[in-house]
Amino acid sequence: MARGVFGLNKVYKRQYQNVKDDNFESWPESATYGYFGGGETSGGRVNTIERLDFSNETISLPGKNLSQARRQLAATQSSSYGYFGGGHAPPYVCTIDRLDFSSETLSLPGIGLPEARNGLAAVSSSSYGYFAGGWSPPIVNTVDRIDFSNETTLDVGDLLQTRNGLAAVSNSSYGYFGGGNTPSYVCTIDRLDFSNETLSTPFGAGNGLSQARNDLAAVSSSSYGYFGGGNNPSIVDTVDRIDFSNETTSVPGNNLSEARGELAAVSSSSYGYFGGGYDFYTGLNACTIDRLDFSTETLSAPGNNLPQAREGLAAVSGGASYRIKGSRTYGYFSGGFTPPDDLGFVSIIDRLDFSNETTSRLGPKLSQGRRRLAALSSSSYGYFGGGFHPISYSNTIDRLDFSSETTSAPGNNLPQARQNLAALSSSSYGYFGGGHAPFSSVCTIDRLDFSNETTSRISNLTQAGESLAAVSSSSYGYFGGGFHPTSYSNTIDRLDFSNETTSAPGNNLPQARYGLAAVSNSSYGYFGSGLEGPRVCTIDRLDFSNETTSAPGNGLPQARYGLAAVSSSFYGYFGGGHAPPYVCTIDRLDFSNETTSAPGNGLPQARRYLAAVSN
Numbered sequence: 001m002a003r004g005v006f007g008l009n010k011v012y013k014r015q016y017q018n019v020k021d022d023n024f025e026s027w028p029e030s031a032t033y034g035y036f037g038g039g040e041t042s043g044g045r046v047n048t049i050e051r052l053d054f055s056n057e058t059i060s061l062p063g064k065n066l067s068q069a070r071r072q073l074a075a076t077q078s079s080s081y082g083y084f085g086g087g088h089a090p091p092y093v094c095t096i097d098r099l100d101f102s103s104e105t106l107s108l109p110g111i112g113l114p115e116a117r118n119g120l121a122a123v124s125s126s127s128y129g130y131f132a133g134g135w136s137p138p139i140v141n142t143v144d145r146i147d148f149s150n151e152t153t154l155d156v157g158d159l160l161q162t163r164n165g166l167a168a169v170s171n172s173s174y175g176y177f178g179g180g181n182t183p184s185y186v187c188t189i190d191r192l193d194f195s196n197e198t199l200s201t202p203f204g205a206g207n208g209l210s211q212a213r214n215d216l217a218a219v220s221s222s223s224y225g226y227f228g229g230g231n232n233p234s235i236v237d238t239v240d241r242i243d244f245s246n247e248t249t250s251v252p253g254n255n256l257s258e259a260r261g262e263l264a265a266v267s268s269s270s271y272g273y274f275g276g277g278y279d280f281y282t283g284l285n286a287c288t289i290d291r292l293d294f295s296t297e298t299l300s301a302p303g304n305n306l307p308q309a310r311e312g313l314a315a316v317s318g319g320a321s322y323r324i325k326g327s328r329t330y331g332y333f334s335g336g337f338t339p340p341d342d343l344g345f346v347s348i349i350d351r352l353d354f355s356n357e358t359t360s361r362l363g364p365k366l367s368q369g370r371r372r373l374a375a376l377s378s379s380s381y382g383y384f385g386g387g388f389h390p391i392s393y394s395n396t397i398d399r400l401d402f403s404s405e406t407t408s409a410p411g412n413n414l415p416q417a418r419q420n421l422a423a424l425s426s427s428s429y430g431y432f433g434g435g436h437a438p439f440s441s442v443c444t445i446d447r448l449d450f451s452n453e454t455t456s457r458i459s460n461l462t463q464a465g466e467s468l469a470a471v472s473s474s475s476y477g478y479f480g481g482g483f484h485p486t487s488y489s490n491t492i493d494r495l496d497f498s499n500e501t502t503s504a505p506g507n508n509l510p511q512a513r514y515g516l517a518a519v520s521n522s523s524y525g526y527f528g529s530g531l532e533g534p535r536v537c538t539i540d541r542l543d544f545s546n547e548t549t550s551a552p553g554n555g556l557p558q559a560r561y562g563l564a565a566v567s568s569s570f571y572g573y574f575g576g577g578h579a580p581p582y583v584c585t586i587d588r589l590d591f592s593n594e595t596t597s598a599p600g601n602g603l604p605q606a607r608r609y610l611a612a613v614s615n
Contacts, residue, residue, distance in 0.1 A: 031266075035318065036052070036306060036314075037049040041308055047068060047069040048065055049099070061307065068087075072120075073086050073312075074086055076130070080101060085122065087118045087312075088118040092136060096113065096146070114155050117140060118135055119133070119165045119180075121168040123170040123176075133180060139181075141158040141163070143158060160199055164214070165216075169225030169227070171244045187207065189242065211236065216228060223243070223245065223592050224592075226272055229256055229274065245592035245593075246592070260288070262276075271292060273290070274289065274292070275290075284309070294522075330402075331354065332351055333350045334384055335610050336609045337371040337607060338607045339582050339606075345389055349361075369389060370394050372386075372387050373394070374435075378430065383430055385397040386432060387419050392417070396413055402615040421435030423470060424479075426472065441466045443461040445459045459500050461493045463489075463491065468516075469565075478492055478495075480493075488513055492504070492508050492509060507542075513538070515562050515563075524541050525542040528563075555596065558585055562577045564611050574586065575602070584607070
């Protein structure tokens with residue numbers, strides 16, 4: 001069965017292979033390391049950089065430091081570099097130090113901020129970094145932009161009010177600057193639109209954070225931004241959350257382990273880390289690192305702190321992997337067959353525009369009309385593999401170029417012709433698993449190497465199966481459900497990307513079924529609909545952090561099987577299938593609250609056994 005998985009290895013394989021490509025984007029939450037730089041200890045200002053390894057939460061000193069000891073600086077990052085800007089040495093400085101993530105060396109790119117200041121905040125889009133606010137003196141509202149392509153800086157606008165001691169978070173479309181002092185403490189959040197560099201206040205003047213304060217820090221997950229700590233004027237441990245999907249703020253109820261200000265923060269794909277800071281009343285600096293679990297919004301102390309207690313530091317996230325661009329643009333549904341009598345094999349490709357949820361028909365088509373195929377994606381291409389066309393099983397792989405929306409045959413096909421397979425991706429490879437070859441179900445996993453588009457046999461599922469679905473986290477691929485081979489299955493098999501071995505993690509889907517489809521965000525995989533005797537609308541959730549499964553409670557509006565699915569940054573879309581009759585319906589799963597709805601625009605043609613990818 002066609003598996004419409006979003007195979008881009010999600011909020012997920014992210015960051016830094018020295019690749020320059022419009023489909024890639026640096027996202028702090030998915031890096032390998034966090035770097036804390038600068039600040040002030042009880043003995044004075046420092047230029048130290050300390051590295052937090054996200055894989056084991058240990059701290060080390062890479063041995064490369066800032067060019068200048070300073071405090072209350074800010075930091076932003078591109079896919080290849082971290083930039084530490086501004087601060088107080090003394091005097092106030094405009095210096096920008098560049099950290100090369102690949103070699104962990106520091107250099108001065110020869111540029112500085114247009115205006116020397118400290119107490120500023122910074123965010124980044126895919127192309128630019130933005131430093132905003134600060135104390136020069138006086139307090140300023142300046143927004144300066146660093147162009148990652150040529151490392152030039154430019155004053156591009158102003159915050160809606162002057163302030164310093166603020167913090168900032170971002171998603172793929174906007175940067176949000178929260179808190180600070182004017183000199184009175186404020187709770188204001190200003191929004192920077194990356195598309196046109198305009199500033200606005202989505203919350204209204206004087207609204208935003210639950211508590212007016214400055215000297216706070218902030219981290220982002222794929223769905224939320226979190227502002228923690230600060231001074232109002234008493235030191236606080238409060239954590240406020242901004243929901244990117246609807247721009248509302250709330251207090252999730254779990255706070256830092258200790259109240260502190262002038263701290264810094266970094267993010268991995270699963271956690272946010274708040275490090276350092278000071279207590280105004282005791283006068284003591286902190287080396288504490290608190291960990292925020294994005295999946296549960298609980299705070300804990302992982303046990304490894306900064307080697308040096310200090311305040312007024314800055315932090316960036318970087319590392320050696322790349323993430324597929326967070327602001328995915330389109331989903332592509334292709335292949336399948338239409339009534340009557342299952343004879344209408346199709347090669348069409350329909351496009352879903354994530355910005356307005358409208359659908360259209362592309363001119364390019366697959367090289368042959370076929371059903372029950374699977375699809376996955378690299379950063380630049382979508383690959384549609386296997387299936388069944390009018391006279392035989394297929395091993396064909398067709399390639400869709402996302403930049404031009406043209407199709408071609410890369411020339412290397414699957415080692416084994418089969419239908420009803422599933423597919424997923426890591427950052428370097430695509431994996432086609434399971435399916436039905438002539439006369440029997442198979443357990444085969446075939447690998448597509450994105451670097452040269454060659455295919456090979458690499459592993460097997462724990463049991464033969466077909467009509468399953470698949471999703472990916474940053475480290476693993478998961479194949480779930482299906483037909484194995486005499487009964488419906490709820491089995492989940494895990495493929496470890498590091499060594500390409502498979503195992504059964506032990507937690508299966510709550511409901512056995514086949515003909516389902518799957519989507520995912522950075523924290524969860526969602527397996528939706530399918531056939532369990534009757535057709536069902538069930539959605540089961542796989543938690544990537546602990547590999548437990550549950551039913552979040554909201555199913556698809558329409559029970560069906562033989563559908564396909566894609567993911568945008570904020571939603572999963574399940575399209576097509578057989579209810580009966582054949583349908584063109586597209587149902588939407590909102591990742592922020594796990595509710596489902598029908599956005600109103602379906603596929604141009606009702607069909608089942610199709611496949612889908614996203615860029």
